[in-house]
Every structure is written in C-alpha cells, then in structure tokens.
Amino acid sequence: MKINDVILQTITRVVVFIxxxxxxxxxxxxxxxxxxxxxxxxxxxxxxxxxxxxxDIETVRIGxxxxxxxxxxxxxxxxxxxxxxxTVFGTPFLNQAFKTFxxxxxxxxxxxxxxxxxxxxxxxxxxxxxxxxxxxxxxx
Amino acid sequence: xxxxxxxxLIPFLAAICIPIFHKLISRIHIGWFILIIPxxxxxxxxxxxxxxxxxxxxxxTIQWIPSFSINFTTYLDGLSMIFGLLITGIGALVIxxxxxxxxxxxxxxHFYFYLLLFMGSMLGVVFSDNIFVLYVFWELTSIASFxxxxxxxxxxxxxYGAKKALLITMSGGFAMLVGFIMLVYMTGTTSVRExxxxxxxxxxxxxxxxxxxxxxxxxxxxSAQFPFHIWLPDAMEAPTPISAYLHSATMVKAGIFxxxxxxxxxxxxxxxxxxxxxxxxxxxxxxxxxxxxxxxLKALLAYSTISQLGLIMSLLGVSSLAFYHGLSVEKTxxxxxxxxxxxxxxxxxxxxGALFMIVGILDFQVGTRDVRRLGGLMAIMPVSxxxxxxxxxxxxxxxxxxxxxxxxxxxxxxxxxxxxxFFSLDSFGALLPVVAWVASxxxxxxxxxxxxxxxxxxxxxEKLETETKEASIGMIIxxxxxxxLVVGIFFFPNVLGDNIIRPxxxxxxxxxxxxxxxxxxxxxxxxFNTELMMTIAIVIVGVSLYxxxxxxxxxxxxxxxxxSFDALYNNLVLYIEKITSRITNSYMTGFLRDYxxxxxxxxxxxxxxxxxxxxxxxxxxxxxxxxxxxxWIISVVMALTTIAILFVKSRLSAIVLTGLLGFGMGMLFxxxxxxxxxxxQIIVESVTTALFLLCFTFLPKWETExxxxxxxxxxxxxxxxxxxxFIIIALTVKSGALFDSISVYFEDAYELAGGKNIVNTILGDxxxxxxxxxxxxxxxxxxxxxxxxxxxxxxxxxxxED
Numbered sequence: 001m002k003i004n005d006v007i008l009q010t011i012t013r014v015v016v017f018i019x020x021x022x023x024x025x026x027x028x029x030x031x032x033x034x035x036x037x038x039x040x041x042x043x044x045x046x047x048x049x050x051x052x053x054x055x056d057i058e059t060v061r062i063g064x065x066x067x068x069x070x071x072x073x074x075x076x077x078x079x080x081x082x083x084x085x086x087t088v089f090g091t092p093f094l095n096q097a098f099k100t101f102x103x104x105x106x107x108x109x110x111x112x113x114x115x116x117x118x119x120x121x122x123x124x125x126x127x128x129x130x131x132x133x134x135x136x137x138x139x140x
Numbered sequence: 141x142x143x144x145x146x147x148x149l150i151p152f153l154a155a156i157c158i159p160i161f162h163k164l165i166s167r168i169h170i171g172w173f174i175l176i177i178p179x180x181x182x183x184x185x186x187x188x189x190x191x192x193x194x195x196x197x198x199x200x201t202i203q204w205i206p207s208f209s210i211n212f213t214t215y216l217d218g219l220s221m222i223f224g225l226l227i228t229g230i231g232a233l234v235i236x237x238x239x240x241x242x243x244x245x246x247x248x249x250h251f252y253f254y255l256l257l258f259m260g261s262m263l264g265v266v267f268s269d270n271i272f273v274l275y276v277f278w279e280l281t282s283i284a285s286f287x288x289x290x291x292x293x294x295x296x297x298x299x300y301g302a303k304k305a306l307l308i309t310m311s312g313g314f315a316m317l318v319g320f321i322m323l324v325y326m327t328g329t330t331s332v333r334e335x336x337x338x339x340x341x342x343x344x345x346x347x348x349x350x351x352x353x354x355x356x357x358x359x360x361x362x363s364a365q366f367p368f369h370i371w372l373p374d375a376m377e378a379p380t381p382i383s384a385y386l387h388s389a390t391m392v393k394a395g396i397f398x399x400x401x402x403x404x405x406x407x408x409x410x411x412x413x414x415x416x417x418x419x420x421x422x423x424x425x426x427x428x429x430x431x432x433x434x435x436x437l438k439a440l441l442a443y444s445t446i447s448q449l450g451l452i453m454s455l456l457g458v459s460s461l462a463f464y465h466g467l468s469v470e471k472t473x474x475x476x477x478x479x480x481x482x483x484x485x486x487x488x489x490x491x492x493g494a495l496f497m498i499v500g501i502l503d504f505q506v507g508t509r510d511v512r513r514l515g516g517l518m519a520i521m522p523v524s525x526x527x528x529x530x531x532x533x534x535x536x537x538x539x540x541x542x543x544x545x546x547x548x549x550x551x552x553x554x555x556x557x558x559x560x561x562f563f564s565l566d567s568f569g570a571l572l573p574v575v576a577w578v579a580s581x582x583x584x585x586x587x588x589x590x591x592x593x594x595x596x597x598x599x600x601x602e603k604l605e606t607e608t609k610e611a612s613i614g615m616i617i618x619x620x621x622x623x624x625l626v627v628g629i630f631f632f633p634n635v636l637g638d639n640i641i642r643p644x645x646x647x648x649x650x651x652x653x654x655x656x657x658x659x660x661x662x663x664x665x666x667x668f669n670t671e672l673m674m675t676i677a678i679v680i681v682g683v684s685l686y687x688x689x690x691x692x693x694x695x696x697x698x699x700x701x702x703x704s705f706d707a708l709y710n711n712l713v714l715y716i717e718k719i720t721s722r723i724t725n726s727y728m729t730g731f732l733r734d735y736x737x738x739x740x741x742x743x744x745x746x747x748x749x750x751x752x753x754x755x756x757x758x759x760x761x762x763x764x765x766x767x768x769x770x771x772w773i774i775s776v777v778m779a780l781t782t783i784a785i786l787f788v789k790s791r792l793s794a795i796v797l798t799g800l801l802g803f804g805m806g807m808l809f810x811x812x813x814x815x816x817x818x819x820x821q822i823i824v825e826s827v828t829t830a831l832f833l834l835c836f837t838f839l840p841k842w843e844t845e846x847x848x849x850x851x852x853x854x855x856x857x858x859x860x861x862x863x864x865x866f867i868i869i870a871l872t873v874k875s876g877a878l879f880d881s882i883s884v885y886f887e888d889a890y891e892l893a894g895g896k897n898i899v900n901t902i903l904g905d906x907x908x909x910x911x912x913x914x915x916x917x918x919x920x921x922x923x924x925x926x927x928x929x930x931x932x933x934x935x936x937x938x939x940x941e942d
Contacts, residue, residue, distance in 0.1 A: 031897055031900060069922070080916065083912055093205055114905060117908065124915040124918055128919060131925070132831075133830075
C-alpha cells in the first residue's frame with residue numbers, strides 16, 4: 001500500500017528546522033529560563049522522530065549518518081567525565097564552576113561548566129530516545 | 141603525591157584510548173605501546189625506593205565526595221611499594237611476553253583494554269587509603285579478571301572459569317564490603333591508616349569478631365585459600381600471559397595484601413592467628429598435594445600457586461603473633477615471619493611468573509601442556525629448559541635459588557611457633573612444622589615433575605602435532621629476566637631486603653618499636669640447623685616419592701571428583717539456578733496485570749500499613765488557597781478521562797485518552813507556573829504518543845478478557861485502595877510539615893550556581909549526582925531495549941561452544 005504523504009513530508013522539511021532551532025534555544029536558555037539539557041535533548045529527538053515518521057528510516061539514515069547508540073554513550077560519558085573533571089581541579093566530585101566574561105559584541109556572557117554537563121544529558125537523551133524508537137520500529 | 145594518583149589513573153586513561161588509536165596503528169603490534177605504561181610506572185616507583193627506605197611515606201588526597209568523607213586518597217608506604225613494584229614490573233614483562241604470544245589475529249584491543257583495566261585497579265587497591273575507594277578497586281579487579289579469563293569466550297571452559305572466579309571472589313568482596321562498613325561504623329573514619337590504628341584498641345567491641353571474619357572472607361576468596369581455591373585452576377582457561385600476570389603475580393596477592401595491611405589491626409588475637417595460619421597451612425598442604433596429580437602443566441602450576449599463597453598466608457598468621465602482649469619470646473623471632481612472607485611473595489612472583497611463561501612457550505611451540513605427551517625437550521629447547529629448571533628448583537626450595545632462602549625462613553618461623561605457649565599452641569603447635577614439611581615434600585615432587593617429565597626422557601614427536609623448536613628471542617626475554625632475578629636474589633638477597641622489604645616491615649609493624657622487627661642480614665648459609673636437615677630430608681623423601689609415584693598414586697582415588705569442593709560448587713550453582721528459575725517462573729506470568737498486582741499489593745501493605753499504624757494521617761484544608769476555575773475544569777476533565785479509559789473498546793481511543801491525561805497534567809503545570817515541568821511533560825507526552833503510534837500496527841489484537849468475578853473484585857479493590865492511599869498521602873504530606881522547607885536554600889541559586897532557573901540549577905548543580913546517574917541509567921535502558929529487540933530469539937547470537 002502506498003501512502004500519500006506529500007503534505008506531511010513538505011511540512012516536515014520546514015518544521016524540522018524550527019524544532020531544531022527551538023531545541024538549541026531551549027538548551028542554551030536553560031540556565032535562566034525554562035529549558036535545559038533534558039528538554040533540549042527531547043525536543044531534538046522529537047525532530048528526528050518526526051523525520052522518521054515522514055520519511056522512511058533508510059532515507060533519514062543517509063541524511064543523518066549518525067549512530068545514535070554512540071551518541072548516547074558519548075552523552076553518558078560526558079556526564080560522568082565532567083563530574084570527574086571537577087576532582088582534577090581539586091574540588092569535590094561534580095562541582096560546577098561559572099564565571100561571567102565580558103565579550104565584545106555579545107556583552108556580558110556567563111560561561112559555566114554546567115553547560116557541558118547539560119550537553120552530556122542532552123546527548124544521552126537524544127541517543128537513547130532515537131535508539132529505542134529505531135529498534136522498536138525496525139522490529140516486526 | 142599526585143604522581144601516585146596518576147600511576148593509578150594512567151592505565152585507565154590508556155585503556156580508554158586503545159579503541160581510538162587501535163585503528164591508526166594497526167601495522168605495529170599494539171602491545172609495544174602498552175608496554176610503555178607499566179615500564180614507566182615501574183621506573184617512577186623505583187625512584188621512590190630511596191625515600192621509602194628512609195622511612196618516608198607519601199599521602200595525597202583528591203576530594204571526591206567529601207560530605208561522606210569518601211575521598212580519593214593515595215598512600216605510598218613500604219607495603220604498597222612492594223605490591224606496586226610487582227604489579228608494574230611483572231606487568232611490563234608480561235606485556236613484553238604477550239607481544240610475541242598473542243598474534244595480531246586475536247582481538248588485541250580487548251586484550252590490552254582488560255589488562256590495563258586490571259593493572260589500574262590493582263594499583264588502586266594497593267595505593268588507596270580510603271576504604272571505600274579501595275573496595276571499588278577491589279571489585280574492579282574481579283571484573284577485569286572475569287573479562288580476562290573469558291577472553292576466549294567461545295570456549296565453554298573459559299566462560300565457566302570466568303563465572304566461577306567472579307562468583308567466588310565477588311561474594312567474598314561483598315562480605316568484605318559489609319566488614320568495611322562495620323569498620324567505618326566502629327571507628328568513625330574512612331581512612332585505612334586511621335582505621336587500623338583505632339581498631340586495635342577496640343578489641344572488646346561486639347563487631348570486632350564479625351569484622352575480622354568478613355574481611356578474612358574477602359581476602360581468602362581473592363587469594364584462593366582453601367576451600368575457596370577451586371576457582372583458580374579453572375581460571376587457567378585464560379591466555380597464558382594473563383595466567384602469569386593475574387595468578388602468579390598480582391590478583392591472587394590482593395588477599396595477601398589485605399591480610400598484611402590489617403595484621404596490625406587484628407594481630408595478637410587468637411582467632412586471627414588460627415584462621416590465617418590454619419587456613420594458610422591447609423591451603424599449602426592441599427594445593428601441593430593436589431598439584432602432584434595434575435597432568436596439565438598449567439593446572440599443576442595453578443595448584444602450586446594455591447599452595448604457595450597458603451605458605452605466605454600462614455607466615456603472615458605467625459607474624460601477627462608479634463602483636464600479642466605478654467610474649468615470652470623475643471618479638472624479632474615472630475616478626476621475621478612477616479619478613480619471610482614478604483620475601484617469599486617477591487620470590488614467588490619471580491619464579492612462578494617465569495614458570496608460567498615457560499609453560500606458555502611449551503604450549504605455543506609444542507602444542508600441548510600435557511606432561512604425558514611431553515618429554516625430551518631439553519636438547520630442543522635449551523633456554524626454556526634452563527629457565528624451567530631455575531624456576532622449579534627455586535619453587536622446590538633448593539639452593540642456589542631465592543626460593544631456598546624464603547623456604548628456610550618459613551621453616552624457622554614454623555619451628556618458632558611450636559615453642560610458644562598461648563592460643564593453645566602448646567597442644568597444636570607441633571602440628572605446624574609437620575604440615576609445613578609434608579607440604580614441602582609434595583612441592584618438591586611436583587617441581588620435579590615439571591622439569592623431568594617435560595625435558596627429560598624420550599621425545600615423543602609422534603604424539604605432537606607440530607614440529608618443535610626453541611621459542612623466539614622476544615618471547616624468551618621475559619622469562620629469562622625473571623630467572624636471572626631468581627638467581628640474583630639468592631646471591632644478593634640483602635639488596636632486596638634492605639631497600640624494599642624492610643620498609644614494608646616498618647609499615648606492617650609500625651606500632652612496635654623498630655628493634656622488634658629488626659632483621660639480621662639474610663645469609664644463604666646458616667649452619668647445620670634443623671631447617672637445613674628438614675630440607676635435606678625433603679630432597680631424599682621427595683626423590684623417592686617421585687620415583688615411586690606409580691605405586692602411591694592410587695591415594696588420589698580416595699578423593700574422587702564427585703566428592704570435591706568443585707562438585708559442591710557446581711551442585712550449589714545448579715541448585716540455586718533451579719530454585720531461582722522455579723521462583724521466577726511462578727510469578728513471571730507474562731501478564732502486565734499480574735505484575736501490577738504484586739507491586740500494588742506491596743504498596744498497599746507497606747505504605748497503607750505505615751499510614752495506619754503510625755497515625756500519620758492528618759488532613760488539614762485550612763491553609764489552602766482557593767482553587768481557580770481553570771484548575772477545576774482541567775481536573776474534572778482529567779478525572780473523566782481516567783474513568784473513560786476503563787470503558788473504551790478500541791486501543792486507539794485508549795492511547796488518545798492517555799495522551800489527553802498527560803497533556804492535562806502539562807496544563808496544570810502551566811497553571812501552577814512551572815513552565816519547565818510543563819515543557820518537559822508536553823514533550824514527553826508527544827514523544828510517547830508518537831512511539832505508541834509507531835508500534836501500533838505491531839500490537840496484537842485488542843481482546844476483552846473474560847475474567848472471573850473474584851479476580852475482578854480483587855482488582856477493583858486494589859485499584860481503589862491504591863488511589864485512596866495516594867490521595868491520603870498527598871493530603872497528609874501537604875498538611876503536616878515535619879521539616880522546614882528547603883526552598884530557601886534554592887533561592888540562593890543565582891549566587892551559588894549562577895543560574896536564575898532554579899529547576900535547572902537543582903538538576904545541574906545541587907542534585908547533579910541524581911542527574912548524572914539518571915543519564916547513565918537512561919543510557920543503560922536504551923542499550924537494553926536495543927539488545928532485547930535486536931538479539932530477539934538469539935538469531936544473531938554468535939556460535940558458542942557448548
């Protein structure tokens with residue numbers, strides 16, 4: 001049975017970028033506004049899920065040649081590594097540091113190691129969600 | 141000293157790098173790069189020898205979880221120095237040997253990954269000063285050795301051996317953990333050094349004996365002491381470099397290390413002495429007795445390792461007597477047993493390492509390790525023969541090899557103990573030298589078997605598959621080095637004794653005055669005394685036993701396989717498997733409904749019971765804010781939706797209704813001004829609904845089950861009570877504030893963590909440990925789902941030998 005999904009595919013092409021932008025926005029805004037690694041990762045994953053729904057798995061895989069199991073592993077690794085990283089600098093495990101910098105053009109910017117930690121969470125979420133969806137949908 | 145931290149961490153870091161660099165340098169054997177690590181660590185440690193010999197110790201702390209005083213503290217003293225040198229020194233030689241032993245067709249990256257993991261954890265065990273960190277490394281050695289033993293996992297024997305080693309050493313490890321927790325409870329500190337000092341004053345504490353037993357259990361299982369020795373012969377399924385490393389030099393000696401470390405804490409106690417010394421001697425005897433009957437050279441060496449570990453253990457037991465108050469003899473006589481233990485520890489590593497490597501060479505060059513098929517190799521493999529001769533004769537305790545020196549000291553110690561008159565030694569003390577002597581006779585016999593049955597007699601080429609020739613130079617370097625050490629230590633024992641063993645004595649007997657553990661220089665010739673007579677008798681009796689082996693080998697038929705500890709272990713594992721599978725099958729019905737019944741029944745009994753019996757229910761509406769209209773609407777909609785789910789007839793409507801519930805929840809979060817939660821809730825809801833729809837077509841047909849009225853009523857009762865309990869808990873929690881609110885703390889989020897979003901600062905800063913573990917758990921769950929769906933029905937499982 002051939003499904004006519006022209007509308008879905010056309011809309012997806014536009015919407016995915018909006019969702020991805022939202023994901024990145026949510027991820028970075030997390031420190032001050034609603035958002036953060038977990039939500040950012042979930043939104044990113046939902047964009048990919050939408051792609052999977054609109055196109056078939058093989059097409060998406062050619063477009064995004066990423067092994068999501070590795071993404072999940074890298075995410076989990078970053079999360080643990082940032083924790084250990086703190087001990088290298090002589091502070092307790094999982095201690096996070098932050099500092100505000102004055103960068104021209106952007107103005108006052110706060111850089112924090114939490115961002116790294118959150119990035120790990122986001123990658124783990126994306127990797128796991130997509131891996132689960134892929135393995136469930138492929139089976140059968 | 142940060143260097144010691146690095147020494148522990150470098151093997152781990154290198155292990156992580158292997159998968160990355162493996163592809164880049166596939167032309168060169170990866171072992172050459174790995175070799176650098178233990179070699180340089182060895183050099184680093186050697187540079188500390190002078191200051192350690194001066195009595196210095198080095199300690200440094202990296203904070204880890206300071207609130208629980210779990211910190212990564214390293215401590216370098218004489219005792220850990222010996223072990224560190226063995227781990228890195230023998231490690232370097234083993235890796236050099238493995239470069240020639242392991243062909244590039246093998247999965248080298250796994251091999252060296254596991255090996256480095258093991259090396260790092262061993263260094264962690266000996267250098268850690270925090271008792272919990274020590275435990276973590278201790279279990280890591282078990283895991284690493286499990287992986288190493290199962291390296292050729294296609295073989296059934298390898299998997300069996302790995303599982304056995306893991307089960308036995310891990311259960312010992314858990315026992316030790318319990319002991320450690322008790323120790324921390326007793327002493328109130330997590331530092332090993334402080335614990336040892338304070339435990340020796342707490343001999344009347346009720347936990348004193350349990351702690352001692354639990355720690356000994358950990359040490360005995362790890363060091364393959366009787367009756368836990370059964371895992372070691374099966375662990376010989378590992379590639380020979382591994383056997384040489386794990387089972388001659390390092391892992392099995394972790395137990396020795398723990399006993400040596402805790403000797404000052406428990407020494408001077410009758411129970412400690414009898415357990416350590418008694419188990420050690422039993423192991424010594426049983427291992428040597430069993431070794432003689434083995435026909436596989438590696439199995440023979442395994443039993444010989446067991447027996448030698450027993451020897452070291454018994455010496456440590458004797459040395460612990462030095463802590464007994466009211467001794468009638470000079471303490472030096474007892475502390476020299478400790479010296480002998482450490483001396484033999486080093487000697488054993490040299491000669492046993494060499495022997496293992498030679499057996500590996502035989503296996504590699506000749507194709508068999510069966511002594512019945514070997515013979516006459518002396519002319520073909522002269523170098524291997526020489527090394528084997530040196531190693532075996534050292535093990536047998538003959539001059540001019542280092543084993544002779546430590547064995548004589550062993551006899552001295554056992555003869556000393558005989559004269560003591562406490563701990564009921566006056567009645568049983570005479571047994572000790574007798575057992576030691578008998579075991580040494582058997583040791584002599586199996587040492588002869590290694591040399592004579594392999595290298596003398598007729599060469600039976602027709603029984604072998606390959607043409608035999610001498611091993612390549614690269615392969616022989618490592619065993620020759622060790623053999624040179626065996627001879628070198630004999631002629632210059634005091635270099636080792638003064639620089640390395642004496643500082644270790646100082647750390648074991650730190651609480652005694654230095655004059656008590658003063659050792660006069662070791663000399664090879666110590667006059668015509670009882671010890672020498674015992675050695676001469678060993679040679680005479682041993683040679684005759686070897687010649688007459690045919691006639692007395694029937695003794696072994698009294699110990700059939702069906703009545704051994706091995707059989708006990710097998711039956712126990714089998715029995716546990718049977719019982720557990722029966723229990724599991726009885727409640728794993730395959731119906732989600734049943735599982736919910738178990739979970740909810742537990743919930744009702746425990747939580748509901750707690751609510752009832754503690755009079756915790758208190759409902760108070762007085763301080764509530766009025767409920768807005770929107771909240772009313774959404775709540776009513778959600779309640780109706782929930783009820784509707786129960787009565788829908790199609791799955792699709794059920795999915796939609798469940799989704800509605802989730803979105804309603806999200807709306808509630810919005811109304812209560814929790815945008816973070818609302819966002820998360822809505823996205824999760826969208827993704828799960830999408831997931832549902834994805835697998836929708838694969839789900840079986842929706843069938844209404846016909847259930848008995850009785851089960852129906854039971855289910856209704858359970859659901860209603862669960863709901864009621866939830867409501868009561870929610871209302872009670874809100875009404876009775878037992879603790880002050882902690883929200884004040886989070887209001888400082890901006891100052892403390894630089895974030896204005898409190899939810900996120902909680903996730904990333906204040907409770908980052910939770911988040912970290914959640915991310916890891918999520919990852920594990922994802923991998924679990926992947927493997928479950930991918931390897932369904934074992935379609936893609938590799939072909940394993942049954």
